[in-house]
Amino acid sequence: xxxxxxxxxxxxxxxxxxxxxxxxxxxxxxxxxxxxxxxxxxxxxxxxxxxxxxxxxxxxxxxxxxxxxxxxxxxxxxxxxxxxxxxxxxxxxxxxxxxxxxxxxxxxxxxxxxxxxxxxxxxxxxxxxxxxxxxxxxxxxxxxxxxxxxxxxxxxxxxxxxxxxxxxxxxxxxxxxxxxxxxxxxxxxxxxxxxxxxxxxxxxxxxxxxxxxxxxxxxxxxxxxxxxxxxxxxxxxxxxxxxxxxxxxxxxxxxxxxxxxxxxxxxxxxxxxxxxxxxxxxxxxxxxxxxxxxxxxxxxxxxxxxxxxxxxxxxxxxxxxxxxxxxxxxxxxxxxxxxxxxxxxxxxxxxxxxxxxxxxxxxxxxxxxxxxxxxxxxxxxxxxxxxxxxxxxxxxxxxxxxxxxxxxxxxxxxxxxxxxxxxxxxxxxxxxxxxxxxxxxxxxxxxxxxxxxxxxxxxxxxxxxxxxxxxxxxxxxxxxxxx
Numbered sequence: 001x002x003x004x005x006x007x008x009x010x011x012x013x014x015x016x017x018x019x020x021x022x023x024x025x026x027x028x029x030x031x032x033x034x035x036x037x038x039x040x041x042x043x044x045x046x047x048x049x050x051x052x053x054x055x056x057x058x059x060x061x062x063x064x065x066x067x068x069x070x071x072x073x074x075x076x077x078x079x080x081x082x083x084x085x086x087x088x089x090x091x092x093x094x095x096x097x098x099x100x101x102x103x104x105x106x107x108x109x110x111x112x113x114x115x116x117x118x119x120x121x122x123x124x125x126x127x128x129x130x131x132x133x134x135x136x137x138x139x140x141x142x143x144x145x146x147x148x149x150x151x152x153x154x155x156x157x158x159x160x161x162x163x164x165x166x167x168x169x170x171x172x173x174x175x176x177x178x179x180x181x182x183x184x185x186x187x188x189x190x191x192x193x194x195x196x197x198x199x200x201x202x203x204x205x206x207x208x209x210x211x212x213x214x215x216x217x218x219x220x221x222x223x224x225x226x227x228x229x230x231x232x233x234x235x236x237x238x239x240x241x242x243x244x245x246x247x248x249x250x251x252x253x254x255x256x257x258x259x260x261x262x263x264x265x266x267x268x269x270x271x272x273x274x275x276x277x278x279x280x281x282x283x284x285x286x287x288x289x290x291x292x293x294x295x296x297x298x299x300x301x302x303x304x305x306x307x308x309x310x311x312x313x314x315x316x317x318x319x320x321x322x323x324x325x326x327x328x329x330x331x332x333x334x335x336x337x338x339x340x341x342x343x344x345x346x347x348x349x350x351x352x353x354x355x356x357x358x359x360x361x362x363x364x365x366x367x368x369x370x371x372x373x374x375x376x377x378x379x380x381x382x383x384x385x386x387x388x389x390x391x392x393x394x395x396x397x398x399x400x401x402x403x404x405x406x407x408x409x410x411x412x413x414x415x416x417x418x419x420x421x422x423x424x425x426x427x428x429x430x431x432x433x434x435x436x437x438x439x440x441x442x443x444x445x446x447x448x449x450x451x452x453x454x455x456x457x458x459x460x461x462x463x464x465x466x467x468x469x470x471x472x473x474x475x476x477x478x479x480x481x482x483x
Contacts, residue, residue: 006128013126020153020187021052027180032160048152055145058138061259067132068118068266070101104267108213118266121211133266137248138259140206143199150192157184209237209244217302230303236271
């Protein structure tokens with residue numbers, strides 16, 4: 001976090017602390033007691049101010065106390081029986097490449113502080129500092145006093161509200177006092193809910209002698225245990241509730257609520273298991289009395305997934321220009337060369353003299369031979385190339401990276417599309433008559449207009465009496481065309 005942003009954050013936290021502490025006494029409690037000093041008023045406000053003072057004291061200690069760093073030149077004593085942490089794979093002591101120092105047990109590198117912190121719990125933006133070995137006790141006391149002070153504040157303000165709900169009208173709060181009562185509720189109620197939940201988590205971690213980072217490791221171990229991948233592994237730093245609290249707040253219970261110096265140096269911690277060489281410490285390391293005995297560890301902390309034991313560690317390639325573990329990145333090859341390799345029947349050679357490495361590779365050598373000589377472009381004789389996995393015939397010009405799209409007759413495309421839709425089986429029902437109608441030409445051939453005209457003239461010349469016995473013309477005698 002930027003230093004200016006950290007100072008702004010601290011200023012906001014101080015405002016959240018001081019606003020309800022001062023306003024509730026000046027604008028709520030003092031008018032309630034008639035603005036006169038009395039024993040009852042002192043009895044009410046003295047404990048509240050003591051709690052507020054302890055809250056501010058521990059908050060300032062969290063800000064200005066160094067959480068603990070690795071001393072210059074510190075190295076683990078591999079010849080003593082006190083134990084140290086080693087790496088799981090190499091068996092050598094833990095080493096921070098960023099700080100270029102050895103890492104004591106339970107220490108981790110903080111990216112915000114840019115250093116290794118002893119018994120690192122987390123980096124708290126509200127105090128603009130890391131929470132480590134030397135200020136973790138102040139942080140626990142700060143959370144405790146926040147909960148107690150906010151609870152006392154809410155009870156005190158609620159008593160004022162309850163007193164104003166009686167029959168005495170002169171005890172009712174005025175407009176200005178009522179505004180500050182509402183503001184105090186708005187400020188304090190969310191704080192006690194959020195910080196209270198956060199406090200419960202850290203109080204439970206204190207009882208188990210667990211940091212936030214180690215809590216995540218315990219959750220992962222519990223998941224592996226539920227899945228049946230590992231057996232139950234005891235946390236190596238859990239000494240019991242009483243001893244766990246004493247390891248952070250001191251051995252004297254009467255001074256647990258007072259800011260004191262935490263015991264120990266933060267470079268080594270007592271283990272819960274009496275058998276040395278049987279437990280391991282945090283960050284995938286093994287806690288052993290001697291460097292030669294780390295292979296005899298029966299338990300690892302944090303426990304590792306057994307399915308990943310046979311996984312080979314990633315090995316960096318010798319050349320920085322290689323892809324993954326030695327091959328050349330296929331995305332760096334020329335696309336035209338790939339197309340010719342797939343469809344290159346025209347310029348096919350027995351051996352490709354071109355180099356498989358990109359031109360900017362340090363091992364690249366110019367073959368000096370034109371593998372694919374250029375040829376004159378002709379629309380009629382242009383070879384058709386296709387990419388891998390594409391069955392179409394998109395033309396690709398020789399010596400270019402793009403495609404050549406020839407003009408297409410849109411009317412022809414539409415006719416082909418309609419014909420394909422018609423020919424699709426089951427899509428349309430086409431009517432086909434059993435006896436198709438004759439065409440006009442066939443009808444003219446079968447019907448002789450001259451012959452029919454002569455018959456019509458004869459009928460006009462005939463007398464009405466000569467046509468038939470009844471003196472009328474029947475329908476059968478009239479030609480079909482006249483009817």
